[in-house]
Amino acid sequence: MYKLGIDVGGTNTDAVLIDENLQVVAAVKNPTSGDIYTGIMGAVDAVLDESGVDRALIGQAMLGTTQCTNAIVERKGLAPIAILRIGAPATVGIPPMVDWAEDIAAVCVDALVIEGGFEYDGKRLAEFDEAACRAFFEGVKGRVEAVAVSSVFSTVRNDDELRAAEIAREVLGEGVHVSISSEIGSMGLIERENATILNAALYDVARRFTEGFAQSLADKGVVNAEVYLSQNDGTLMTMEHARRYPILTIACGPTNSIRGASYLSRRDDAIVIDVGGTTTDLGVLAHGFPRESGVAVTIGGVRTNFRMPDVVSIGLGGGSIVRVADDGTVCVGPDSVGYEIARKALVFGGDTMTATDIAVRLGMAEVGDGALVADIPEDVAERAMAAIRALVEDAIDVMKVSSDDIDVVLVGGGAIVLPHELAGTAEVDAPEHAGCANAIGSAISKVSGVYEALVDYDVTPRDEALAIARAAAVDAAVEAGAVRDTVEIIDAEDVPLAYYPGHTNRVKVKAAGDLG
Known part of the structure; x- marks a missing residue:
């Protein structure tokens, strides 16, 4: 059986077909379409035509x-x-x-704060006001398609959230989606609540694209495949899971590239630089998976604290426009010709000098017609490359946690514009199939489970608490679809919380395993 991996980017939609030995059989790029699906199906057709594989054999x-x-x-x-x-x-x-922009805050039909919730140690803060909860849902019945429920310290005890969700389904019906914050965010009520609100608002979007993707595959003859969605920790989730937690698909593109870079380069620890047509994303590969951000992340102007990859983006890509000022200063980007590079870049007969033209002029790449960039003065090309190098080296410094040199893996269709000698790096690798690392990462990803809790080590000893957390993370991965014998702990941490009484620690463990 074969695996089909697809990754939708802003410029291109990449598709790869991988055999049972995880070897790349075929890989293609197709322009991303405005409706997404036309580009996806074009990529599916192209990769299957190139491979000649029977569509019924895609599992x-x-x-x-x-x-x-x-x-x-x-x-x-x-x-x-x-x-x-x-x-x-x-x-x-x-x-x-409280701090949302009016245009996105308009998704809220009504909001209410009722009594209930718990303290940090699980002791009740106030009795849950079930009557007020029921009355609120009665008041919004017929006016909403989804509900977001949050509660103070629900990451410690979510009893009230679960009961509120039950009441919501009783009153509003099973057709109304209910998101609860304890399943989405981490410590921090406001940011966790924000993430839950976004998750609820995305319900219809998720339903449409999951159903549309499955139907589109069936229309193309891919009828025997189990369908999965990439999530932003470098692992996969089922269609049903994606409908419940659509927010977890945000920023899955960079994490797919990081996972693909790990597989292609056979590295577990490195900085991954993914160069597209307009932007370059830098992420950190730690123990084979993307490093998560340790700070709140803003999405569309909304501050959230659900897990997100630690990624830095810079305005540099294969289509970045190169300009020469009157004083001889050379500037690269941040604007780009983007998906029009095949029409506008000099090497393709266009009239706009791009980063790709510079790479071809300096002999770093063979793309288009090199004769068309022969007139670019060598000193201009070298100054442009120096500007590119400076942008990337500064970004590498931001991502490093020590002064030690670190390996770098270059991926993405625009990686040809980067030099292979970069300050602060030990080795720079551009592996075979690097141009479609994102789709490869999607195809070879595993399934994960996460457990997070606040634990007072005066009550539960550290070793016991970590053992409980590891077992719970493994169970969560298995529940998500992983084969138990393949599940491994990929990350474990316990962080003392100085502002809590006793010896309270935030314990977080993540496990991942192969798909069943």
Whole structure:
């Protein structure tokens, strides 16, 4: 059986076909279309035609998509929602969506803060006001498609969130999606609540693209494939999981590239530089998986704290426009010809000097017609490359956690524009098939499970707490579809919380395994 991996980028949609030995059989790039699906299906047709593989032999299909990111940024297709926070009287000082822009805050039909919730140690803060909860949902019935429920310290105890979700389904019906914050974000009520609100608002977007992708594959004769979606920790989730937690697909593109870079380079630790047509993303490969951001992340102007990859983006790509000022200064980007590079770049007969033209002029790449860039003065090309080098080296410094040199893996269709000698690096590798590392990462990804809790080591000894966390993370990975015998702990941490009484620590463990 074969695996089909697809990754939708802003410029290109990449598709790869991988055999049972995880060897690349075929790989293609297809322009990304405005409706997403035309580009996806064009890529599927192209990769299957190139491989000659019987479509009925594809057993798994994996998709990494920008649909949810686009919906938030463009404010399109978001579902009308209701917001219930459980935490009065302690949390009424800051209402839900307090700092949201008006255009995206418009997704909220109504919001209410009711009594309930718990303290950091699981002790009850106030009794859950079930009557107020039920009355609120009765009031929004018929006006919303999804509900976001949050509660103070629900990452410690989520009893009230679960009960509120039950009441929501009783009153509103099973057709209304309910998101609860304890399943989405981490410590920090406001940011966790924000992530939950976005997740609820994305419900209809997720339903449409998951159903559309499955149907499109069937229309193309891919009828025996189990379908999975890439999530932003470098692992996969089922279609049902993606419908419940669509926010986890945000930023899956960079993580797919990082996982693909790990596989292609046979490295578990490195900085991965993914060069596209317009931007370059830098991420850190740690123990074979993307390093997660340790700070709150803003999405479409909304501050959240759900897991996101630690990625830095710079305005540099294969299509970045190169300009020479009157004083001889050479500037590269941040604007780009993007998907029009095949028409506008000098090497393709266009009239715009790009980073790709510079790479061809300096003999670093063989793309298009090299004779068309022979007139670029060598000193201009060298100064442009120096500017490119400086941009990348500065970004590498931002991502490093020590002064030691570190390996770098170059991937992406625009990687040809980068030099292979970079300050602060030990070895720079551009592996075979680097141009489609994102789709490869989607195809070879594993399934994960995460467990996070606050533990007082005076009550539960550290070794016992970590053992419980490891077992729970493994169980979560198996529940998500991993084969138990293949599941491994890939990350474990316990962080002391100085502002809590006793010896309270935040314990977080992540496990991952192969798909069943």
